[in-house]
Amino acid sequence: MKKSILKLFTAVLLLAATSVVFNSCKGVKDSDIETTIMEKAKSMTEMAGVTAAVKDGVVTLTGECKDDACRKLCEETVKAVKGVKSVVNNTTVAPPPPQAPVEVATDDPLMKSVTDAIKDHPTVKAEVKEGVITLTGEIKKDKLQKLMMTLNTLKPKKIENQLTVK
Amino acid sequence: MALQDKYKALIDAAAASGVANLQVREVDNVLYIDGEAPSGTVKDQLWDTYNTIDPDYRSADVVMNINVSTMAAGARAKVTTEKSNLNIRKGPGTDQPIVGKAAHHEIVTLVSKTNDQWWLIRTDDGEEGYAYAQYLSPEN
Numbered sequence: 001m002k003k004s005i006l007k008l009f010t011a012v013l014l015l016a017a018t019s020v021v022f023n024s025c026k027g028v029k030d031s032d033i034e035t036t037i038m039e040k041a042k043s044m045t046e047m048a049g050v051t052a053a054v055k056d057g058v059v060t061l062t063g064e065c066k067d068d069a070c071r072k073l074c075e076e077t078v079k080a081v082k083g084v085k086s087v088v089n090n091t092t093v094a095p096p097p098p099q100a101p102v103e104v105a106t107d108d109p110l111m112k113s114v115t116d117a118i119k120d121h122p123t124v125k126a127e128v129k130e131g132v133i134t135l136t137g138e139i140k141k142d143k144l145q146k147l148m149m150t151l152n153t154l155k156p157k158k159i160e161n162q163l164t165v166k
Numbered sequence: 167m168a169l170q171d172k173y174k175a176l177i178d179a180a181a182a183s184g185v186a187n188l189q190v191r192e193v194d195n196v197l198y199i200d201g202e203a204p205s206g207t208v209k210d211q212l213w214d215t216y217n218t219i220d221p222d223y224r225s226a227d228v229v230m231n232i233n234v235s236t237m238a239a240g241a242r243a244k245v246t247t248e249k250s251n252l253n254i255r256k257g258p259g260t261d262q263p264i265v266g267k268a269a270h271h272e273i274v275t276l277v278s279k280t281n282d283q284w285w286l287i288r289t290d291d292g293e294e295g296y297a298y299a300q301y302l303s304p305e306n
Contacts, residue, residue, distance in 0.1 A: 102198045112259070113283055115260065116259065116283060117283070117300070119260050144223070145213055145217065149209075149213060149300070150299075152230050153231050153282035153299075154283070155229075155231070156229060157194075157229075158196045158226045158227070158229060160226045161222065161223050161224055161226065163222075
């Protein structure tokens, strides 16, 4: 009788010990990690396009980031969450948004604005054809930059500078 | 992408010096660089960099349209003609009648921007009309 009580006591003790060990191994629950990550993601624009899946403390990140720095930031943020053992970063960098097409002025208004621009440079001649400004004649070196600055604002296709620079 | 390599120093300088809304586009062997520089000094430096890479701007492979963001309606600007007075015209165009003059290095008020070439300005004497943007520079 005494022996069986002792046996039972040992069994209970063992069970208790096992459960303590088991619990400490398990650490933070996956669902808790997920909740914490979701909370953090709310305040970070970088994580807007990123999804986190948690299994046994391992977080897998998928989705799109704007650049590598953003990918790294997401990874570091998730790594810092309590209970996370490791992070598999499967996020990708989103392609840059398409750029607006280059706007080129049509010849008539372009010629008019080129005429205005070279008005104070009597030795400079200009032609406009299909958006290309061709400069001929001559100019003093110290006046070239200012003229080019102005011509560059007129939305030409390009500027062929054939001026003799003195 | 070859042009972006050739002008890398220029593009990097633009990004590093705080040019806003910087756009770099390459179309048919021409590199289009657009943006807003925080000051006239930054704009001048970028043009010097451009001139270093392509002396006297001979290659016809860049169109650089950098404005100065401090040149905005309501701001004050300096008349930076060579030495003569700046014509103030009735409308935006050199074919428009002259309605007034602003002196060399006079400070005027920018009223509104018609386009990249023409500003509606007002002098401290109350003269108002259109002036060529090339001859107006940030006050500082």
